Amino acid sequence: FLKPNKKIKQPIMRRYHKNTLYLIAISLLFCLPYLAFSQEQVLDLVFLKVNSVTVSSFDDTTDWAPMPNAMAGVDGDLQSRWSSKFIDSQWICFDFGKAKTVSKIEILWERAYAIDYEVLASQDGQNWHQVALMKDQNGELDEISFAPQAARYIKILGLKRFNSEWGISIWEIEFYGPAKLNPEDKPIGEVFSGRKPLSEDLKAKATEEKKEEP
Numbered sequence: 001f002l003k004p005n006k007k008i009k010q011p012i013m014r015r016y017h018k019n020t021l022y023l024i025a026i027s028l029l030f031c032l033p034y035l036a037f038s039q040e041q042v043l044d045l046v047f048l049k050v051n052s053v054t055v056s057s058f059d060d061t062t063d064w065a066p067m068p069n070a071m072a073g074v075d076g077d078l079q080s081r082w083s084s085k086f087i088d089s090q091w092i093c094f095d096f097g098k099a100k101t102v103s104k105i106e107i108l109w110e111r112a113y114a115i116d117y118e119v120l121a122s123q124d125g126q127n128w129h130q131v132a133l134m135k136d137q138n139g140e141l142d143e144i145s146f147a148p149q150a151a152r153y154i155k156i157l158g159l160k161r162f163n164s165e166w167g168i169s170i171w172e173i174e175f176y177g178p179a180k181l182n183p184e185d186k187p188i189g190e191v192f193s194g195r196k197p198l199s200e201d202l203k204a205k206a207t208e209e210k211k212e213e214p
Contacts, residue, residue, distance in 0.1 A: 044180070045179065046177060046178075046182050046185040046186055046187055047186060047187060047191050047197075048096060048100045048175040048182060049074075049096070049185065049191055050071075050074040050095065051095050051096055053071050053082075053093065053094055054092075054093045055070045055082060055084065055092045056084060056090045056091045056092070057087070057167075058082075060085065061086075066080065066081050066083055066169075067080070070082060070092070073092065073170045073171070073172055073173050074094065074172070074173060076172075076191075076195060078108065079171075080171075081110050081169055081170060081171045081172075082169065082170050083110065083112065083168070084158070086164075086165060086166055086167045087167065088158070088159075088160075088161065089157065089158065089159070090157075090158045090167055091155055091158065092155070092156050092170065093125075093155040093156075094153065094155070094173070095153055096151075096153075096175075097152070098152060099123060099150055099152045100150075100151065100152070100175075100177055100182055100185070101148045101149065101150050101177045101178055101181035101182055102121070102148070102149050102151055102154060102175055102177045103146060103148040103149070103176065103177050103178060104143070104144065104145045104176040104177070105119065105144045105173065105174070105176070106142070106144075106173065106176075106197060106198040107141070107142045107144070107156070107172075108170065108172045108198050109139045109141075109142070109168075109169065109171065110169035110170065110171055111139065111166075111169070112161070112163060112166035112167055113137065113138075113139035113161075113169070114134075114156075114158040114159065114160065114161060114162070114168045115136060115137055115159075115161065115162050116133075116135050116137070116158075116159040117137070117156055117158045117160075117168075118132070118133055118155075119131040119133075119134070119144060119146075119154065119155075119156060120154070120155040120156075120157060121149050121153065121154055121155075122151060122152065122153040122155070123150070123151060124152070124153075125152070125153050128155065131149055131151075131154075132144050132146055141198060141199060143199050148181060156170075174188065174197060174198055176197070
């Protein structure tokens, strides 16, 4: 028999279990603010205004080419566009003027779209890394979401054209990033009065058109 005052040692596995639970609880308390912040980063996005644009080329055909304006794809006007020459590996590069944190891109393509293309990011315009590789696209609107990337420059590099007799052409492209990591930036409606993100705008128009069907 055990003496009345003698302490009974806990089994090793039980003590290990308690220690493990304690460590998990502490870890969760430490991580909760970061988990909440990550969720807010995903849900609360602001529009990132482009400062300047450079391109590999302009469409120079006489009967169809738009005005050779590199900024046409970021001017908020869905009737203006950039179009490249009718050759491979054409690109368009966007400069925010300083580093931003980007996590989403929306591209509204003209009929001359890229089936395959790369999204590249850079801090200095010289050293690039791939953010996304888009394959087998079908034009119209592309919505590209990815982990937040700190970058001053974003480049869209065409890899394969829909029609080998055309170049690539973009009506409009929009960049978005987490509000908390881009404190100087605003929603798109405050930059271009009344505008909504391309994805919301096109979905709303499609809904209206469906309502008008007999």
